[in-house]
Amino acid sequence: MTYVIFPNLTARPTDSQVAQGIKSENFRRTALYQNCAPTATNLSAPGGGGIKMDERSRDALDTFPKLLIYHAQQRTDHVAMREKNLGIWQTWTWGEVFGEVRALTAGLAAMGLKPRDRVAILGDNRPQLYWALMASQTTGAVPIPIFPDASVDEVQYVLSNAAVRFAVVENQEQVDKLLSIKDRLPTLEAIIYKDPRGLQNFAAPLLHAFSTVQARGRDYLIEHPDFFEEQVSIVCGDDPAVVLFTAGTTRTPRGVVLSYSNLLETAKRATDMDCIGEHEEVVAYLPMAWVGAHVFYYCHGMLKGFCLNFPESSDTVFSDTQEIAPTYFLAPPRLWESFITKVDMRMDACSRVRRKLFTYYMKLAQRLGSRILNRQPVSFGERVQYAIGDRLIYAPLRRQLGLQHVRVAYTGGEAIGNDIFEFFRAIGVNLKQFYCQTESSGFICHQRDCDVNPDTVGPPNQGVELRIDEHGEVLYRSPGTFMEYLNDDAATRSVKTKEGWVRSGEIGVITESGHLRIIDRASDMIRLNDGTEFSPKFVENKLRFNQYIKEAVVFGDGRSSVTAVVNVDFDVISGWAERRNLTFTGYVDLVQRDEVHELIRAHIEAVNKELAVEPHWGANQISRFLILHKELDPDDGEVTRTRKIRRHVISERYAEMIESLYGDDDTTYVEAPVTYEDGSKGILAANLRVTTANIHPSIGKAG
């Protein structure tokens, strides 16, 4: 097999042409792809008699299917997707992906999929599910990715709300979910599964194997050879491309309808700013139902034509990432936290010399690393010192985490603790923050290279206008502004103003340098009795920086003091307990141990000390806390699938427990509902200890 190493660069339209939809004559002339790919001419030719097309969009690369054809022509033999399967990275070139999508598209159409139909896509990241995205978009249907770990009720909500006709799912687990609710989904006509395991002997009229649908499509293509190209030319940029459901942090999830131009315009501006090109390596491991992942993997990938790598399973993400060594990397804060936890755990087990070395050079890195990345003046001596540290510590550390080739890394979806953020910049990872909402089709703001201030999410993306209203709420307007909420005009009107501004629901300020600083959700702000208002997220992030604390929720609205409920990280803390020869029977037992409470108390008091010296934050020190005997879990509705805390659920469910945090008792009886893996529910009850933490005299109050 021959690989085209340097594609014909002159034939490639510039990125601005791509986005603006200016057709490139060169591109049309060099339609090399012979066998099954269309020529550019029949791409632009009106498909049949009755097809009406917007003149402007005819030749433009304004939809994902058109981009697919473009990449299949331009970089036929370049690797488009890799999936680790049976221990080996299997690859698909753009030409092969094109063939697969073409067959699937025809198969779906032969089964009766029509434009504007909705297709649910349910499962972990797999190439086949990405093909399903492309195939349904080609037919003009609108795909709806769903979180793979969504409960049956959540799946039913989405499918009935969107009147889904077809569902493309990964495996038996997802098929089971759909079959158990099929009586309540009158519109569902077909379930197409990728992995036949456990389904071979199972006959249900709804079920179709992915490969049979494709085979059917190949037959259909023999009769209708121009089918795919006709289909591609019908859809244009202003059509709806995808429906993404919001996580539902504060209210029930809403389906956000985004058009092709929403997604592509936003993606184009963001990637150009970071100089993202076709040679990036990206590990696609985050659920495609999350807007961040959808934008990074699907939109940026299809726009730039870089390679997506799919890990073997959700448990092997870490080692697979190490193997791939991505150049463009996205992770939510909790993953960055877990990286640090991993480092801390390993360092705990190291010899003293190594630990000393590590501590010394990490201090140095914290002083210099982010200044070097920001291109601020650093003396020659310091540079030499940093270079030595890089050889000894930072480079090996980056290699261990699989981040050695990262050129641009992003954290998003949730606020990240400053310490965590600075850690990665200190060791030379160009980690940046971005701010996005599902309603904005991706980046609203993102930090620029060499201009990173950890307190802000950076200046607005090109083409985005920002405004802060009189209540402090952030409003934005951009080409990415969503079309509408699915079946909910009232909600659309309440969020999107007539002039096209979108209410973000979050409080923020714009700094002098034009960067946006997000404070917290407007509805989450806590106001103490004495009138001080603060963001719980800020305190929680400080707590979570500790390796032993996995999750923390802070209370205090309408109270005189601040209290906290803590989830400990069982893996870390059980290792810690083992080293100290503490015996315990399980999670519930361990978290009630005096030693654990002492450990957590020490950390909380350290956080209190930090708060005491910060201006405005002195009053928000944590006076009492307890360690919850179960982990906050999306299955129980306490956090969203993207692991954001649902405060209203927690405050309602644990009202009594929160009350006792403000009482005098040392213990409180708590009943917590749990959902087991098989879907059955139970109650986990325990007497929990409440521990009081010392509060430091506030120094920064005056400021």
Next chain:
Amino acid sequence: MATQETLRVDPDVGEVLLRVENVELAFGGVRALNNVSFSVRRGEIFSIIGPNGAGKSSMLNCINGFYHPKTGSIIYKGNRRSRIRPHRAASQGIARTFQNIALFKGMSVLANIMTGRHLKAESTLVENAFFLGRARREEFDHRKTCEHIIQFLEIQQYRKSIVSTLPYGLQKRVELGRALAAEPELLLLDEPMAGMNLEEKQDMARFILDVNRQKGVTICLIEHDMGVVMDLSDQIVVLDHGGKIGEGTPDEIRINPHVVEAYLGVKQGEEA
């Protein structure tokens, strides 16, 4: 779990894969097995249950040739045999796992599962020493089979982990993987869920069902967890003090008065 029921294929009633006839086994004066007979049909999940010391493991050891019964015979695939060496039993398609995990603790998961392919190897020592044609091809085939098993058992992330560093439940899974690598027709499982927590048990039960349904492997199982036995088994035989005291489907066993008395105690209704 309605869908799981519908997934269930009726066992191919008819062909007897293994027949145990009047088997007696004694260690000195202790009678471990006393005139035990039963049949295992192809495609079913067959359970042997009984209190501690009832002779369950001895029975499995007789089947795979580890022990030799004093009298009686074992008929496997129509061939009657009195004495057989374990490796012969293995090459005839009988694989097993052990009550106390018997893996190579210092080797990786993958290497352990590869050892299960040993009997399938046909290349010679010399070929292997130089990694020539056939040895090379074989190695690739074996690796592929093992990778399918690793995927089947969902242990991809532990592929290269050393077995001794893994938790108990996972080691059990690796042992099952090694047994599967031999591509057996009859799989003997000696307490596959002993010492597991609820979640691990559920996983293991799922794998046992999958092995049976998808790979078509006949399974003969010893297990103490009655819930598991009643849920999984097509047929059950109950041993006590070396003798057979009951046989039948889970529903029949539940109401069998001898079994209830000897095994489940007087508390009826405990079984599920």
